[in-house]
Each structure stands twice: as structure tokens, then as C-alpha cells.
Amino acid sequence: MSKAPGSIFSRLAAWSHRNLPTRESMEKNRLLRPVAHRVLAPELWRFTRRSVPRGVALGMVAGILIPVAQTPVAAVFALPFRANVPTAALTTFITNPLTTPPLWIAAYWIGSSLLRLDEHVPGQPVAEAAARTEWIPWLMQAGPATALGLLVITIVCSIGGYALSALGWRLWIARKWRNRHDNRGVSVS
Structure with a gap:
């Protein structure tokens, strides 16, 4: 059974609308209570061409690093x-x-390749430590590599999210303008 091409976008829009935080839900959040008067400012809830990409980029930062x-x-x-608060939150x-697990694995792989951990130490110390279930030494070695990898992934995803949302x-x-002109009987060349 095939689905209409627009159905995935309509389902994504419906999911976003259901999960988009409302001003009331943000107002009730006890973590935001000290800054609620600032977070609930109307200009932070408007969807504009500048605030939405900023919200996407900041949401990526918070989602990946925090x-x-x-x-x-x-x-x-x-x-x-x-930035747009609902977009950042969503x-x-x-x-x-x-x-999260694939993200952290990719972060470790990126961080260890940037730090060149396996080149400085003979053998594969992370794989050997994981096999012996020595978690504390393994975490002490994997921590810096994973942190660096998460930072790289965050920067790349934030810039990419900003660019894609601005382009979108x-x-x-442009599509709205084209439709408006087509409805008036004026063709756009």
C-alpha cells in the first residue's frame, strides 16, 4: 500500500505540532521559572526568517551537548x-x-581519529579495556575523545541545521509568492 508523497510531511508537521512546547507549558516549568518573564517574551515566539534558523542551531547544541x-x-x-524558543526546544x-548510542559511537570514532589515540599507544587499548570490562580506565581514555567528537558533531550539525532551515x-x-502570483493570473518567469 503506497502512501501519498506529502503524507510524510503532514505526519511530521502533525508530530511537531503535538510536541511543540506551548507558552503555558514553558511557564509551568520550574527550571524556567527564574527566567520565565524573558523566555515568554512575544518576540521569541514569532516565526521569522532569522529566529527559526537560530532556534534550530541552538536546539542542536542543547540536544547534542546537554x-x-x-x-x-x-x-x-x-x-x-x-532565537525562536519553540523551534529551539523542538x-x-x-x-x-x-x-544517542550511534551519536556517541560516532563521536568517539571522530574524537579518537582527531586525537590519533590508537597511533600513540601500541595495540588497541580501548577495545582491550572493553573486552576486560575495566570500565574506569576505558572511560578515562574514551572521555576526551568522545567529548571532542561531540563538539565536532555539534558544530557541524548546528551549522548544517542553520543553513538547511534558512534555505527551507x-x-x-518563494513557493508562497509563486502561488500567490499564480492565483492572480500573473506568471512568474
Whole structure:
């Protein structure tokens, strides 16, 4: 059974609408209570061509680097950058129980290749430590590599998310203008 091409986008839009934080839910959040008057400012809840990409980039930063309370942290991050709060909060869902393990594995792989850990030490110390279940030494060695990898992934994803959302916004507005002109009977060349 095939589905209509637009159905995935409509389902994604419906999911986003269901999970998008409301001003009321942010107001009730006890972590945001000290800054609620700033987070609930109307200009931070408007969807504009500048605030949405900023929200996406900040949501990526909070979602990847912050292990807990990502949504409130993204909302607080949105304040000084005048980013869209709902977009920043929704983008933190990029990390979830399904995406976090592959993300951390990729972060370790990127970090260890940048630090060249296996070249400085004979053998494969991380694999050997994991096989012997010596978790403390393994974590002490894997920690810096994973942290560096997470930082690299965060930078790349934030810049990419910013660029893609800005491009998406531009294409969406262009399509709206084209439809408006087509409805008036004026063709756009």
C-alpha cells in the first residue's frame, strides 16, 4: 500500500505540532521559572526568517551537548541570541534513546581519529579495556575523545541545521509568492 508523497510531511508537521512546547507549558516549568518573564517574551515566539534558523542551531547544541533538561536549556540559550524558543526546544528531540548510542559511537570514532589515540599507544587499548570490562580506565581514555567528537558533531550539525532551515525558509516563502502570483493570473518567469 503506497502512501501519498506529502503524507510524510503532514505526519511530521502533525508530530511537531503535538510536541511543540506551548507558552503555558514553558511557564509551568520550574527550571524556567527564574527566567520565565524573558523566555515568554512575544518576540521569541514569532516565526521569522532569522529566529527559526537560530532556534534550530541552538536546539542542536542543547540536544547534542546537554545530557539532561535539554528543552529548558535550549529555551534559555534562545534568550541572548533572540532565537525562536519553540523551534529551539523542538530541535532538541534530535537526540533520543534511538539516536544517542550511534551519536556517541560516532563521536568517539571522530574524537579518537582527531586525537590519533590508537597511533600513540601500541595495540588497541580501548577495545582491550572493553573486552576486560575495566570500565574506569576505558572511560578515562574514551572521555576526551568522545567529548571532542561531540563538539565536532555539534558544530557541524548546528551549522548544517542553520543553513538547511534558512534555505527551507527561503524556498517556502518563494513557493508562497509563486502561488500567490499564480492565483492572480500573473506568471512568474
